[in-house]
Amino acid sequence: MNIGKSVVIKGELNGSEDLTIEGQVEGKIELRQNVLTIGANGKIKAQVFAKSVIILGEVTGNVSASDKVDIRDNGSVDGDIAAPRVAIAEGAHFRGSIDMQKTGGAKPGDQAHKVEQKTETKPTGAPAQAGPQTGATATAGAGR
Amino acid sequence: MLSDLLRWGGKRPRQPDASGTAPASRGEAPPMPSKAFPKMLAAIAAQPDPAVLLDLGPVIGSNVEFFGERLGCKLHIEDLFAEFDRHSRAGTLDELPKVFDTRFHHADGSVDGILCWDVFDFLPKAAAQSLARQIIRMLRPGGAVMAFFSTAAGGTSGFTKYEIVADGLLRHRQHAGAGGQKHVLANRDIIRMFEGLIVSDSFLLKNNTREILLRRKS
Numbered sequence: 375m376n377i378g379k380s381v382v383i384k385g386e387l388n389g390s391e392d393l394t395i396e397g398q399v400e401g402k403i404e405l406r407q408n409v410l411t412i413g414a415n416g417k418i419k420a421q422v423f424a425k426s427v428i429i430l431g432e433v434t435g436n437v438s439a440s441d442k443v444d445i446r447d448n449g450s451v452d453g454d455i456a457a458p459r460v461a462i463a464e465g466a467h468f469r470g471s472i473d474m475q476k477t478g479g480a481k482p483g484d485q486a487h488k489v490e491q492k493t494e495t496k497p498t499g500a501p502a503q504a505g506p507q508t509g510a511t512a513t514a515g516a517g518r
Numbered sequence: 519m520l521s522d523l524l525r526w527g528g529k530r531p532r533q534p535d536a537s538g539t540a541p542a543s544r545g546e547a548p549p550m551p552s553k554a555f556p557k558m559l560a561a562i563a564a565q566p567d568p569a570v571l572l573d574l575g576p577v578i579g580s581n582v583e584f585f586g587e588r589l590g591c592k593l594h595i596e597d598l599f600a601e602f603d604r605h606s607r608a609g610t611l612d613e614l615p616k617v618f619d620t621r622f623h624h625a626d627g628s629v630d631g632i633l634c635w636d637v638f639d640f641l642p643k644a645a646a647q648s649l650a651r652q653i654i655r656m657l658r659p660g661g662a663v664m665a666f667f668s669t670a671a672g673g674t675s676g677f678t679k680y681e682i683v684a685d686g687l688l689r690h691r692q693h694a695g696a697g698g699q700k701h702v703l704a705n706r707d708i709i710r711m712f713e714g715l716i717v718s719d720s721f722l723l724k725n726n727t728r729e730i731l732l733r734r735k736s
Binding site: 459460461462463464466467468469470471472473474 | 568577578579582583586587590592593594595596597600
C-alpha cells in the first residue's frame, strides 16, 4: 500500500501489512509485524514502531524496529533509534541516539571481527496492494 | 635468501606495512594506524554495560555498526561539523559558544566515551572552550575522550570523516563541507581547556596530527 504525497494523516496509523508513505504523517505509526518504507517524499513527525523501517525521506521522532532500521542516501532522522540492526548510508542525516539492544556485545580486542562498509542498495519488494488499517484516531485529507 | 637478493637486485621485496593490512577501497586513502583508538575502546569496555558513547562527527554507517552491533554501546550522534558548516556559511560562528552551551541534553557524568575527531581544529577559541566545558560536564568518571589536533596551521581545509576499519585502523576520508581555517592548539592550551581531565596518552602521527586521549579519574 502506498500513501501518496498529497495525503496528510494526523493521528494514529496501525496496520498489518507492508506500507510505503510518500505523504505526511503526524502522530504515531505501528506496523509491528511489517515493513514500513518512508519514501523520498515522505515527511513523518511521529513515533514509529515496525518490524523493519526503510527511510528515504524525513523522520522527526523516535523509531523502534524489532528487526532493522535502514536509513538510505538522503534519508533523514532526527530522533532516537532502537533496533537490533541499523544501517546508515553515506549521505544520510542522523541526529539522536542509537540503541541496538544487544547485551552481549564483543569486547574491544576481538580481532576476528571484520567491519563491513555499508553499501547503498535500492529498496526491495513492492508495497502491498491492500490499504492500511488506520486506527480510530486517524484522519486523512488532501494536503497542500 | 641469497637467491632472493639476486632475484631482487639486492633490494628486498616491498613488505606490506601495518596500514596495508586492510585494503583501501577504490579511490580512497589506505587506513592509518591509530594508537589512541584501541586505548579508547579499552576505556569504554571498562565501563558498565551498555557504555554510552557520544560521537561528535558525521554519522558513518560502519562506525554505527562497530559501536552498536559489535560493542553493544548506546551511541549518540551530534554532528558538530554540520553545525560548524551551517554557521560558517551564514557568518555566525560567534554564536557557536551559545549553541554548544544549550545543545547537549545529556546529564552530568552520563557519557562513557566521547569521540571529538578533529573538530577542535576548526573551532574559534570561545567555541572550543564552550565545547570543552560541555565534554567535561558530560563525561562519567573513568570515561575517555579522543581527539585529533593538528600541529600545523593551514589555510582553509575541508572536513575529514574517520571511518573505523578495525580496532587500530582508521580511514581518513574527505568529507563535503566548507571546512575552515585550522587552528593549532599547543599542548598547554589543550590541558587548560580540559581542566579536570587528564591527558592519559598523546601520539604524534606521521601526518603531523596529534592523537590525544583524555580521561576523567574514576
